[in-house]
Amino acid sequence: MKPAAFSYLRPSSLDAAREALLRHGPEARILAGGQSLMPMMALRVAQPTLLVDIGRIAELRGLTCDERVLRAGALTRHAELLSSPLVYASVPLLSLALPHVAHAAIRNRGTLGGSLALADPAAELPACALALDAVMHITGSLGVRAVPAAEFFQGLYSTAVSDGEILTAVEFPVSSAGEQVFFDEISRRRGDYAMAGLAAVARADHTLRLSFLGCGDRPMRAPHAEALAADARRSMRVPDRARLKAALAADLDPPSDLQASADTRLHLAAVLVERALQSWSARSNAPHQDIV
Ligand SMILES: Cc1cc2nc3c(=O)[nH]c(=O)nc-3n(C[C@H](O)[C@H](O)[C@H](O)COP(=O)(O)OP(=O)(O)OC[C@H]3O[C@@H](n4cnc5c(N)ncnc54)[C@H](O)[C@@H]3O)c2cc1C
Structure with a gap:
């Protein structure tokens, strides 16, 4: 057609x-x-x-970083983020997630702003934005407003960007000392949208943020599972699977479709949390720790 x-x-x-x-x-x-x-x-x-077509608007480009935030223009392409040493050093979660976004040809054209504004619940970058507490800058007739990720994603393919407004830039907090990040997803074929995925951040003060993709009508935080996982991380053990799944069931609202049932997605979400904890624990015990 x-x-x-x-x-x-x-x-x-x-x-x-x-x-x-x-x-x-x-x-x-x-x-x-x-x-x-x-x-x-x-x-x-x-x-x-x-x-x-906003492709020629220079104000929407640029990748800069200070000690506090990485600021990316909305037109920054996925491939540009993926190959950037600045991104790897300052916000490593993005570097972990980007290889999972579609295929190279799509990453060469697709943009950060386009992915966030589309707000596909199975997309990687919205889940990272939520995990990191990124701030979206939206320009409209009344000037620029800054909207935190938790308020930006409002439902299925729905965001805080209103008619006549443009998402102009995104600010990601720079990774703090002792912070550990994790990204993984489970899809039927590499490059496909995932059945479930997890972007996670664990800070040195033991606070932990789990942000799931494919498990609701938007990227979803999981407060009950975060509490369980934070306890487990402190005591260096894997939480009981049944308790973890029950916590996730209280937090998430996964769809059932041709790819996977809601129950399968909850199971995959639990597996991803376990993988995050195992990966963090392995890195804590390693003689030389890598930031990612
Ligand atoms: C085969 C295939 C596989 C894919 N797999 C994945 C995947 O696994 N994971 C994933 O995350 N994505 C995937 N994508 C989508 C891809 O990442 C897109 O690049 C992205 O979702 C949209 O970015 P874009 O720049 O192409 O936006 P466009 O397609 O140009 O726009 C998307 C929407 O956002 C709006 N928009 C764009 N920019 C702005 C802005 N600055 N302000 C306000 N509104 C704006 C547009 O009006 C439109 O509604 C896939 C795409 C294809 C074709």
Whole structure:
């Protein structure tokens, strides 16, 4: 199938892009890497009458880091993040997760902003943003607002970005001393969206953040499982599987579909937590610890 007819604009400034989006209302859509939007249009799941291509807006590019945050422009491509020594050194969780995002060809075009704005519940980067407590910068007619990841993802393919607004940049807190991170996912084939995945951060003060993908209508934190896992990490043991699964059942809301039942996804979530704890414990016991 081919997309329905649409008009195309390629503004070179953020203001011009915002004006076009405001003028055309909900019928207009932002085009970034096009790796999700173009297939959706080809299948006619999306039928925007205007595409506003933000690819030439210099303000949306750039990767900078100070001692506090890594700031990435919304147009930063997955491949750029994956190959960046700055990202590896400052926010290693992203470097662990990015190889799981689709395939190289898609990572060459797909953007950070596009992935977060799409908010696919099975996507890797939204789960990382939640695990890291990233802050999204959204530009609209009233200026820029900063929205923490926990408020940004609002439901299935739904975010805090309103019509006429553009996600312009994302700030990720720089990894702190003694912090351990973990990313893993379980999919039927490499490159496929995962049935379940886990982005996790454990800080030196024993606080722990578990952020799951594929286990709800958005990336999901798991407070009950976090408490269990934090206890287990402190005492260097693996938690009881049944208790862990019960905690995860209270925290998550996994879908049942052709790929996996909700119960299978809960099982996979428990396996991923166990893998995280085992990986952290192995690294704590290693004579030379690596940051990832
Ligand atoms: C075969 C295939 C496999 C894939 N597998 C995975 C996978 O395993 N994991 C994964 O995470 N992703 C996967 N993807 C999706 C890929 O990562 C996309 O690149 C990403 O989801 C969207 O980024 P994009 O830049 O291409 O956005 P686009 O497709 O251009 O846009 C996506 C949506 O976001 C909106 N948007 C884009 N940028 C902005 C912005 N700055 N502000 C506000 N709204 C914006 C658009 O209007 C659109 O609604 C896959 C895609 C394909 C085709």
